[in-house]
Amino acid sequence: MADMEVDARGLSCPEPVLLAKNALESMAAGTVVVLVETVTSRENVTRLARGMGCAVEVEEAGDEFRMTIRKG
């Protein structure tokens, strides 16, 4: 069960990364699920999360990616 969910589908660069960053910074520890549509957004959010020391899991569902980011 995610503590927060960020729907960044259809948003252009760098909005998905900013939304994910804000969500991760708002919690000390927990899980954020980020939904994105493009591989670029998936790569960018992954880079951000790893840079913040978080674990990232990605599931591909049709034309979308569901990214589960664990902090702490």
Add this chain to the structure above:
Amino acid sequence: MPEEKNTLRRSITRLFASRTGIIAVGIVIGVVAALLQRLGNPPNMGVCVACFERDIAGAVGLHRAGVVQYIRPEIIGFVLGALAAAFAFREFRPRGGSAPIARFLLGVFAMIGALAFLGCPWRALLRLSAGDGNAILGLAGLAVGVGIGCHFLKSGYTLGRSRPMPYFAGLMMPLVMLLLLGLLAFAVSFKEGHAIFFSAKGPGAMRAPILVSLGAGLLIGILAQRSRFCTMGSIRDVVLLRDFHLISGLVGLVAAALITNLILGQFRAGFAAMPVSHSSHLWNVLGMVLAGLAFALAGGCPGRQLFLSGEGDGDAATFVTGMIVGAGLCHNFFLAGVPDKVVEGVLVTGGPGYWGKIAVVVGLAFCAVLGLTARQRT
């Protein structure tokens, strides 16, 4: 077999997403651009997205500045190369519908800003690597413009979501590029003295061979689509996220172009009367502040917008169309900067004229209002 193909795709994707990958792409672009100049493209303009789109606008008669008219194969290659890479890696996603007219006008004003400076961020980097000191002012302006854009983004700026589009809608810009390629290949003349126009002198007449230009464009299109190379994004990621991934590609580009220029004898340091450049310092800065801000608000530099339009991004295609139309406006209304000249041994400093300066200020005001007011509606 399909599993092996997927594994290969993933390995290549990981390579391009790595620091090494983006630096390698920057190096290739820097070398190729300097070589294109050697092979005939205009000085310090091996590749310039703004200048080359301006040449295309002139070729189809959207403006009548006789010295800057040519269907540049590099631009065609950028879009078709990105399309091929997107297909090969299953990243072709037709999408669009995010504030089209705002994106179109951002494209128009981005071109007005870039032509006040005389070049896009790519050319600014190439000018720097060839010794043109005015590029430093342009790049400083670009950084300020992107910085202002970052401030708006942090405050919640958005043009709203794009939506999936019908498959064919994603092919619009690639099809336009194929049409342009046909017009170029067959040197179509619709009527004596009418389009298609090809410059007989000036920068528009300086061209690398068509197949070389097209091949270089395709190569850069493929590499840039895979690596997400973006000049504006490079600065934005440093300012917003302290992420130095993309900007390491720019460092690779400048270093590689500098070395290639030194080897080829294309390096000359200075400020005054540099090739297709002016030393009106204030307007070099302000022109690129406008361009950088417009790129930041639209989500990509002019090269990136071409690559995205090859991936099926209709919003990027709208921005590109705005830039091409903007180039027509720039020359029809005398908004573009004029290069420095030396007349009888005396330097005549160029730069944008009265209306060009007004247009830059209007563009800055437009971007400021958009940046301050475009927010997600709930």
